[in-house]
Amino acid sequence: MSFANTLRCRECGRHYPLEPMYVCEFCFGPLEVMYDYEGLRKHLSRRRIETGPLTIWRYRDLLPVDGEPVDIGAGFTPLLPAPRLGKALGLKRLYIKNDCVNPTWSFKDRVVSVAATKAREFSFRTLACASTGNLANSVAAHAARAGLEALVFIPADLEQGKIVGSAIYGPTLVAVQGSYDDVNRLCSELAERYPWAFVNINIRPYYAEGSKTLGYEVCEQLGWRIPDHCIVPVASGSLFTKIYKGMKELAWLGLVEWRRPRMSAAQALGCSPVVEAWERRSYDIRPQRPNTIAKSLAIGNPADGYYALRVINETGGYGVAVTDEEIIEGIKLLAETEGIFSETAGGVVVASLKRLATQGLISREETVVAFITGAGLKTQEAVVEALAAPVLIEPTIASFEEAMAQRQKALSTSRR
């Protein structure tokens, strides 16, 4: 049996049983999973976690599930020291949490593995979602694994890599002519009408808990320590708030010593409703119409935006919004310094990190973790024009040497 015991309204504090519901019947506030922390404190130890599987399921006691996990291997991704990127930015203790290497190449496998497990427990037969792209891939894959029907809604203008990366698993893939916010509104209406498990709508409280595992892993991988500063990409704001919740829980349970990590939110300037509100020192988010290459983060009306703002302010973090040009530069910088090819969301994080470092808002000695949440092969459109084309030759030594000489000449004139 799990240690989760109720759903609680984040606004009025009313409690509900652990059912497939997501808003408070009294005040329409969002619901969050609560746990028996006293019981957990007695039961859980570092050792118990360390001997668990090398997936998110090593933290199973901290997740709201009873049944057999729907598991395709999400989580326990590398936390890599990033000395070359750190040197470029003047940071001595920089780490990359590389969530590109999940089974469907984004952090969404963490949340969907939990949501799919819960959907099966609730006896749903169809797993569904409103997606900006990565969620679609992960829902389609986990539904295949679980033997559930998959019904996936995406904005019609998505990158090819994300369409193929969903279609391959055989879901019903619905492309909606509109923005993500249109897709999400439509799906909220469908969730009222049909008996489907929309992972990020009616199963959302359970889904969201999956993101806590990023916080747990980073602390465990740092030798059971909370880092000084986290740079996290923000779409709906759920991931951002749950990384922080995960770290707080470890401290409550006595598994790490409490210290407040600065939580900084990274968005694309073309869709930055959370950062814009933060800059106005307001909690009142003004919805935006997204216009950015960072499509995985293009949520103009973020469901957890208000709670993300609370976390930024509570922890002394920052909000940063970067241009599409900076995003492309960020993707290239991470690839060229650390050998990690991230999608646009990773470019947003690296560009934001660079901005904070340049402005002196991160000190050289801080332990900084940059969360790289999705892989670059899915968003090739964003960078293809910014990259050098291959050198084309005949299969002869003469042709090769001529091409190299020409390349040398081109390089030296471009340097002059």
Ligand SMILES: *Cc1c(COP(=O)(O)O)cnc(C)c1O
């Ligand atoms: C969905 C997503 C995010 C942000 O998720 P939210 O929880 O909605 O803020 C970040 N990075 C990538 C690559 C994503 O796909």
Ligand SMILES: [Zn+2]
């Ligand atoms: Zn309420």
